[in-house]
Amino acid sequence: MSKDVIPSAMNEFASNRAMPEWISARLSSYAAAAGLGAFGATHDAQAAIVYTDVPDVTITQGQGPIYINLDNVGQNEFAIAAFLNSVRVNPYNIGAQSSKVLTSMSYYVNSFSTGAAIGPASAEAGGARFAGRQVGPYFYNFVGTDKYVGLKWDVGGGNFNYGWARMDVTAANNGTATLFGYAYESTPNTAIAAGAIPEPTSLALLAAGGGAAALRRRRQTS
Secondary structure: OOOHHHHHHHHHHHOOOOOHHHHHHHHHHHHHHHHOOOOOOOOOOOOOOEEEEEEEEEOOOOOOOEEEEOOOOOOOOEEEEEEEOOOEEOOOOOOOOOOOOEOOOOOOOOOOOOEEEEOOOOEEEOOOEEEOOOOOOOHHOOOOOOEEEEEEEEOOOOOOEEEEEEEEEEOOHHHOEEEEEEEEOOOOOOOEEOOOOOOOOOHHHHHHHHHHHHHHHHHHHH
């Protein structure tokens, strides 16, 4: 399991760790833009999207839940379970904690599309929080690898951090779920775009620096 925030992005790039293709493609475009000097914005060091990549974990009926621990510290915050011919996403609340699962529609856990805002204005899922069930095809709107469930994490003091989990839910074997990764916005009560990952400021600087070094080498050899 790996966790990425803005300052660690350059370290991960430099160590040449394998990343999912969907992230690698984005980072490649960022690096290309950096070589053209496209990055000039500053970023608040106190605010960051924290992303966790996990091995692609799949569960089906009767298998244990997949837990989501957004900050990778202490207790889990959410769980994906497959039972009673359904797939459900539930908060893993202990004590006074009041985390919620969010939906792009109402009541059932309907997926958010890439780029959709997940935040204070998002509706909370109700009931058994079905993400898939063997009654009606409309329950299987998570089919495909670019669908997101919205997460509302209770961090205390009436504050919530908002996040997403990228998952696939299918009707196979009466309900199967796969988790690919998750992220949250570290600034409380602030929306996050579904699928957003840490901004690659460090990668941009690295790419720009590499371009400058290459130019210096060309000048020295000419």
